[in-house]
Amino acid sequence: MDSEGLLALPALQDMKDYEVGLVTAPGGRGEIAPALKARGARVLRADVYAREPVALASRALQQVREARAPLVLVLSSGEALQRVLDAAPADTVAVLRRARVVAASARLAALAREHGFTDVVQADGPRPRDLLAAAVSPLAPAAIR
Numbered sequence: 001m002d003s004e005g006l007l008a009l010p011a012l013q014d015m016k017d018y019e020v021g022l023v024t025a026p027g028g029r030g031e032i033a034p035a036l037k038a039r040g041a042r043v044l045r046a047d048v049y050a051r052e053p054v055a056l057a058s059r060a061l062q063q064v065r066e067a068r069a070p071l072v073l074v075l076s077s078g079e080a081l082q083r084v085l086d087a088a089p090a091d092t093v094a095v096l097r098r099a100r101v102v103a104a105s106a107r108l109a110a111l112a113r114e115h116g117f118t119d120v121v122q123a124d125g126p127r128p129r130d131l132l133a134a135a136v137s138p139l140a141p142a143a144i145r
Contacts, residue, residue, distance in 0.1 A: 002076075002105050002126050003031040016040030025049045027079070053083055061092045071099035072135045073117075075108045076126055085115060102134045 006012065019042045022033060026047050033043045064071070073096060075081055085093055100119045103109035104126035112120045123134035 002107075003029060003035075004105065004107075005125065007032065007035050012036065012039070014039065018042070019044060021046060023048055025051050027051050029078075051079070053087070056084065056087050061088060064092050064095050067095070071095070073099040073101045074104075074131050074135070075101050075112055076104040076131075078108055078111050081108075081111065081115065100135065102131050104131060 015036055017040065020036050022043060022045045024045060024047055028051075033045060036043050084096075088096070097116050097118075099117070100121065101109070101112040101117045103112055103120060103122050106122055109120050109122040121134045121137060123130040
């Protein structure tokens with residue numbers, strides 16, 4: 001679930017006198033801790049892992065460039081999208097921009113459009129079944145239905 005979905009849960013509305021532990025990494029959007037604090041929680045944060053960029057596999061980049069079927073890009077992380085766009089060669093990025101983007105949230109759909117993607121649909125949620133349903137929705141091109 002994304003931050004907004006988590007923060008919308010009824011159990012997290014009145015957090016007065018609660019202690020909440022967040023197991024996370026440095027970086028990210030930083031939405032959860034401030035929201036919970038504003039609701040009265042004492043937030044204890046444990047940064048237990050690091051977000052490290054991973055080199056894009058040349059074979060995967062080649063497969064994207066050579067793809068003949070319509071592509072679907074499932075988008076669940078703005079940071080991951082930015083890293084791919086920054087690291088991929090321009091010809092691969094051009095192919096990716098022609099892909100259907102299935103965004104896990106309105107924020108991510110807007111981000112995809114800001115990055116030049118034009119075929120963007122928003123899933124009902126971030127779960128795999130939501131993303132797949134959006135990818136094959138009636139609005140999707142017939143070739144991927």
